[in-house]
Amino acid sequence: MSELHTILPVRPLTRESFAPFGDVLETDRAEIRLINGGTTERFHALSTASVDPDGRVIISLFRGQPRRFPYRVDMMERHPLGSQAFYPLADRPWLVVAAEDENGAPGEPQAFLARGTQGVNYRAKVWHHPLIAVGEVSDFLVVDREGRGANLEEQSYPQPYIIEDGGWT
Amino acid sequence: MSELHTILPVRPLTRESFAPFGDVLETDRAEIRLINGGTTERFHALSTASVDPDGRVIISLFRGQPRRFPYRVDMMERHPLGSQAFYPLADRPWLVVAAEDENGAPGEPQAFLARGTQGVNYRAKVWHHPLIAVGEVSDFLVVDREGRGANLEEQSYPQPYIIEDGGWT
Secondary structure, three states: OOOOOEEOOEEEOOHHHHOOOEEEEOOOOOEEEEEHHHOEEEEEEEEEEOEOOOEEEEEEEEEEOEOOOOEEEEEEEEOOOEOEEEEEOOOOOEEEEEEOEEOOEEOOOEEEEEOOOOEEEEOOOOEEOOOEEOOOOEEEEEEEEEEOOOOOEEEEEEEEEEEOOOOOO | OOOOOEEOOEEEOOHHHHOOOEEEEOOOOOEEEEEHHHOEEEEEEEEEEOEOOOEEEEEEEEEEOEOOOOEEEEEEEEOOOEOEEEEEOOOOOEEEEEEOEEOOEEOOOEEEEEOOOOEEEEOOOOEEOOOEEOOOOEEEEEEEEEEOOOOOEEEEEEEEEEEOOOOOO
């Protein structure tokens, strides 16, 4: 890889580190309500789905091919009109990449390693990389928006960021 | 079990059999969109989350204790103000029980065996039994409603229905 690039460090996904971008969906430190006659623990309202008035909240399933490493992060996308949540359906680690906005373009990306029991909900307008499955074909439940209006923006980086192979598989 | 009761047959969960109650969340026969540069299949809009104007759509995680069989269905509940979706996080069968409304009370229940790759979204106002996990403690991602107003009704059956042990574990 001879082009100019920056190596992107990968940090563990935590509520604190991900706070600028949205919520981490995980049972740790969630509010627990005992329901259904004590047979069910409800880890309550890990996040809220938000959509504009023209939008509806829909439930979809994404089936992601595993990415190859070193992985080249050269673009980001965002959804101006609604949040987008991902939750893994196999207990397998995956990668989350998000960035703060800088005058309408994604700033330096931040990469997070999510456990197989951690999902995320990107807030509306938050720059993020498309789904990065690791190791095997991986299914995710997705809660996002459908409706009128343009809900996808994409931007390329002038110079790529590289995620090295972390041996996560 | 000497009391008067009715044995409840358990049918496979299909889109057709569940249609009076809501949507089955499954990839079979779903609309597929190839996204993210061809790396991801999006099984699009398996269902829509619906809430009243005072409500928000929230994402929670339910952790259900396994039920013992024969299982006694003696009550049902419903959520007048919003839909409620369940999707299993382990590939393990589980049971879905729903009923049509008869003058404000649940009619005869219908029981469905869901595969570990099938979720359901109960429409608002649909009578259903609380979560029935089978075999082991089981986690489910849940998409339902939070907000002002009474969103839970419960009703007992005058006589119980019994689900016999189907050896699903």
